[in-house]
Amino acid sequence: MHYRHWAAAGLMLLLVNGKAAFAQQQGQPMPLDTAVRTGKLPNGFTYYIRRNAEPEKRAFFYLVNKVGSILEDEDQLGLAHFMEHMNFNGTTHFKKNDLIDYLQKAGVRFGADLNAYTSFDETVYQLPIPTDNPAMVGKGLNIMRDWAQEAILDADDVDKERGVILEEKRLQEGVGNRIQQQTIPVLFNNSRYAVRQPIGTDTVLKHFPVAAIHRFYKDWYRPNLQALIVVGDINVDAVEKQIRKQFADLKNPANERPRPEYKIELTGKNQFRTITDPELTATELELLVKHPGSKLITTADYRNAMKTSLFNQMLSHRIGELSQQENPPYLGVKAGVGGFSGGLEQFTFSITAKPGKLQEAFTDTWQLIEQVKRDGFTQAELDRVKLAYATSMDAAKQEKSKTPSSSYVSEYQRLFLDGAAAPGFDWEYDFVKATLPGITLADIKEVGTHFITTTNRDIFLVAPEKEQGNLPDSATIEGWFNKMAVAAIKPYNDSTATSVLLKTIPAGGKVVSQSAVAALDIKQLTLSNGIKVWLKSTNYANDQIQFMSFAPGGINKYSNEEFPTAANTIGIIGGSGLGEYSPVQLSKMLNGKSAAVGAYIGGRSQGINGGCRTEDLETALQLIYMRYTAPRKDPVLFSNAIARSKEAVRNRYDDPNNVFRDTVSAVLSGYSYRTSPVTLERLDSISLDKALAIYKDRFADASQANFVFVGNFNADSIQPLLERYLGALPALNLKEKGVILHGEVPKGKLVKVVEKGKGNKATVLLVYNGECAYSAEENLQLQALTEVLQYRLLTSLREKAGEVYTPSAQGSMMKEPDQRFAINVSFGCAPEHVDHLVGLVAQDIADLQSKGATSDELKKFKAGYRTQIELQVKSNEFWLQYIAGRLEREEELKALPDVEKRLKQITGNSVKSAATKYLNGENVIQFVALPEKAEAK
Template structure:
């Protein structure tokens, strides 16, 4: 199933009856002819495709049918460990030379260069610039090394133990504790239960190096491997190189058979009650397990579409339920999806308000029972089918702009699971033929097949203090029986009004036009004062993005009104438009590709959104309604407040929330408007006041600037802009933004939070202060931050082995105050905090004394060039660039010469920058630690 237009989950979904003609039933889906594929005599498979989105880039993926499920008892965690070792020394790149080399050609470690290990596969990813043919050759060489060229030197293995253990430590917490208890149930105590990819502490600390070498020898072999290369390449030449490089791979003598492990269904139901001090709400989850199927034939494909439609229809029903007055739950979700080990599942979960689990479950599960008993209505199905085909048509118009990673994902599923990838044209034709034949009986058959009472796991999880109030298995069975025998009425669908805007406004006129050839922009001035900035592009075939801004914002309101003002968009913006509730609006817009949201920032307000070319008028109507027809809804408001109240009530049972709110409070110097929400503030929020604030903020568009970027003709869309933007209200208030200043505590400060019992620490070092803002200085700061991160990866991770991934983020603001900050963060063992903070300081001192090395500058500059080249070829970039310049009242000039700015980065300039920005004169150390154990 093509992930250009359908959720990835739909790839995995499984279903029932078919409405295909006899000639089309169960035909094998053909392979897309645009991909070159083959299998070498040693069993190695490859998929190669030319694709120029983005240009001068290619994605290289090495996919191995090798995961933790293949580990012997003494190898638990070593499939994932092996993934790490492929970055720590291969035939052509000993030690850490691989990462070093790739960074110098602009490939960033983590962001671009990465890998993952799961139960059944290990996948390595590498994006490569293709403007230099030698880099393509080098990319293939790297893939060859990853396939069978790891050195696995003893010292490197032993050094990596600490890194892996720190990665495992980061996962500690309430989610990990719950997973440890639920996974044996979900996985039916199969082999998967005992092969968590992260492994066990004991083995990771003590395994002999022979164990990982044995795993590598047994399983990293060509008959279990595939190379995927998609991008701006010559497929014929690349195929020749692949054959030359990978033909020499060897399968081991007497190769171990690769078992196809599956989770067996037991036909039994299971129950588990879970409590934990850090759980903040009570939840009931039902998981019904089913055999999985393949996606190889036309029958399989159509079944997957039906499951996708079922999920869409059920989600809509549950969304409607959530908008009833005072529901007893905080959230509910359900649907069919994939489960590991060759299984599929129907999953359901409901999160209840305190003391309302029974009511919450019965109300939510009754919707599931209603669907199983009666199915859906014809109008519901028609809307779902229309939405599906609309997305398909949209995908058709964008097919030439399909990004390479979409194709990679398809070929990966083809290799691992045999999932068909016929290409878009086949899929489009097939669904045009088959969609009309999908009927109500088909969708109800999905419900009948998946919503069953066997192979059913039920979990109830709640706060430790609520343990005595949680139901037992017999009680939940009584609830289920009650719903299954209750008298339920058939669902009655409400027809959607087909007219979004009954009366087209009179509109205004364009009174001035100005061309700005330097950036390809045309500025229009409307008779009501609205200014429109238009930049036609061809980055996408059928996309228009837009936003507006005008001075004003939340800062115009007093502290007393601030809780309401800061929530106004959530309250009013989420209540629908005009006479339409959110659900009615959703029905109205079904089959349209237009979305418009409103925002109110600190010093401005406006809208943002996007649409296809055909739906521009609909988008403009939505903009007009956002300004002129806000809607308030008492039910939705009270439901939102109730949810927020519950989120606040137990918020600080979670140690992460305690730490993050402490950081926010300290960095804002406990500024009222930047502090976390409290119950007292929430109680002061007023629906009527929010409605008043919204109308006030959008009552005057005379000073509004609209920016449109995308594939349009400025002359063709001008009449529509006159009609709708020219009709926006204009009071000519000429407001000025209110500037509110905040401060960060000066000097050196240490703030420690002790909360929770997990044996882990979180460290955040904040270096901050005033500065003189300029774009050149901002680049110096960002370069400094990234170069410091290079060093911390070496000192904290590679050398000390006490951190998994240190992060350094640098930023500079121009308004309302010229300030900078550099944040250094990492997780570690509590006993290592002082040592690691000392190492950070050593790296900073070294930067101040000696500046950046030529290698570090080369890496930063190469990475920035690669990022910049991609960024400037997107509608998103130009939308933000134009809006930013206009809002700051800066001239719209050609993009800055990046090379000229990069030339200003030198070893000594980084030294000077480190003295300015990392002096430590104003610095805050935040540390989260576990609670001290009481005697």
């Protein structure tokens, strides 16, 4: 359970299939998709039902309430979010935590699947339900009915939950929250939104009388503010019949309070605020121009949404081209049009400047915004983004039958909450195809003219505290804007790119042998240059191919002296384009194509990975060929990347999170040079020419490479393309082997405490680790142990102690380079609770070691494991990783093991044995992050 605050939700685009709207004009109302069944009961309760079999045997149930923190009275600050928690703590038909317990036994994971969120204007509960058992659909509706109006709100349960929510609030403490508290009053124009943050206040959360939350629940959890969305592999008629039966008796209050529609009123004024903090690591200037928003209802609205989307894409491309500037005075720049809270939309612009370069950074980047505002874009730019837009719609049409149910849920949610139209993909596709050609440069320029204005403008200057004396005031920055408004700015010069990726098509090679792995329906080809290709054809996606390769080698082959360059070779060379083409030119050449190929160099191997549409396979193979044979170095991009890295290093340890992360990494690696933090000296040692030489060295010989392709293709049909491009890769037959570097995790019991930062919070990480005898069976036992421990920690640390919000237990086991395991237990808490909570973890472990897992815990783990495996195996990504992983580990490719047979090995005693083996405490490292102590006066 969590709440969504303005930073997460308000700054996102107003989404309907990824498009944002502005300035409502006249137009025809968009129709409602005929595939969705909708209705409203006499009490005002609304429902939306749609059958969709992706994924199969699953349905998503969402209870959407037009109820959020904006509705809270002064004595209820935080209670909308508190109420969300309480719906999991007991309802009429699910006492206490029986609901979570029941669903976990059905394979629904708490947090990952079963969840909810609260924002300013809504509270939404989500529940995925397996539908292969018809009784579960009815049970899902029962749960939704209870959440709608059957919460018990027991006083003792309310008091217990106070600690949990206060700990959730504590997790937000830090520099980001301190900045947010200073920006929110400005952003929200001191409206009600500024004083109704969903998490609430400590005073109310600690002391509110139970009657206050009862009053909130009675006032606002009512059918005329609620909707139920059910999308999935269900019988629509049966579900509708059940909804009309179960939800008809929900009651609205006799004297119901009006549900106001709160807005953020625009003042016509500009606002400025400087914010400094000792934990900030860079200086950033951010501008937001706020405008009245609009709803996506009519065809004119949709056309405006398309214009805004095209505008944002072209602006993004222009900003991307700034990376070609040599030694820029900034570290980053962002700009675009998006949605905001309280019925508003916004244009945002931000730059992160190098030290002492703020004015120069502003001038260099704002002139791009002025250029767009004055001149708009070029026809070539518009043509490119139109092609990309049309291509994305075509791709979506190909995948229409594979659209996940969750996508439909979000669409109907916006329909209920905002009145945003949900016309369905077929209507949208036809409308885009008919409308896109008619959008002109004048239309796009209108977007910039509308949004990039000089009123209702908020400017924030956010910087490290030590820079406070060097920062400009509001008048100075206003002067920068005024100067740029009248400055002479050259028109944009659009560089063109050839449409030919490869000027010479290689002769290629031939398949010299082939075989099959019948158990997995895999075809294996061996090419004349030694490359092995593994092909698995699937129908998990209609128009998708994913691929990767690996070959022995890697960066472990290079000395410590060469390591800084070797470790950054992919970032340096892989990000510099290909052949004669810069990244910007390459992007233009690939416009309208759906093909991406990246290279990697790991510790003991190197290769490529990527994906494409079926029709773009040849383009993808050409990119693979170029990744091997045509690497490119770019001195400008290299020097800029090194400069950015140096700035990040200089102030890195002003951020306490970096101090803690680097401490953990250093200790767990035995203070290895290769995993220690980057320093200025290391950055100075990186050589562009050496990086290119290392890249060429790693990709000079493909003779030992294995390529794996998974997706919707015909293996016989694509063989000629594989022969032409993969068969042409260089083969030196060097018979390389990866170099194994053994880790040295400290043995015994260690405690490492980091005292850094101002927030009144602690972070605890317990790492139980050691050597093991790796096997798939043992790995499963470790997973079971970790999951059961997670159940225990949720009960002891969260539900009983009320001192933790989200305790986590994660386990892993690896076969190479050394057979080792690790179980990480982590949580955030109050600094004064650390020792107590570590003691509770020890008690839970001791209990597992003496008694093992209960039958209920085993049911939960096994149900969740079945569900995860069932969903995972129906994806191209799973099979790509499964095949490549077993090949690289030199394990036999065979059919997936029988899930039920494996789960029979998990028993109460096996978990007990695993706890004794893996949680014996012989090797455990306790990391604790604490706030720094106040200096004595």
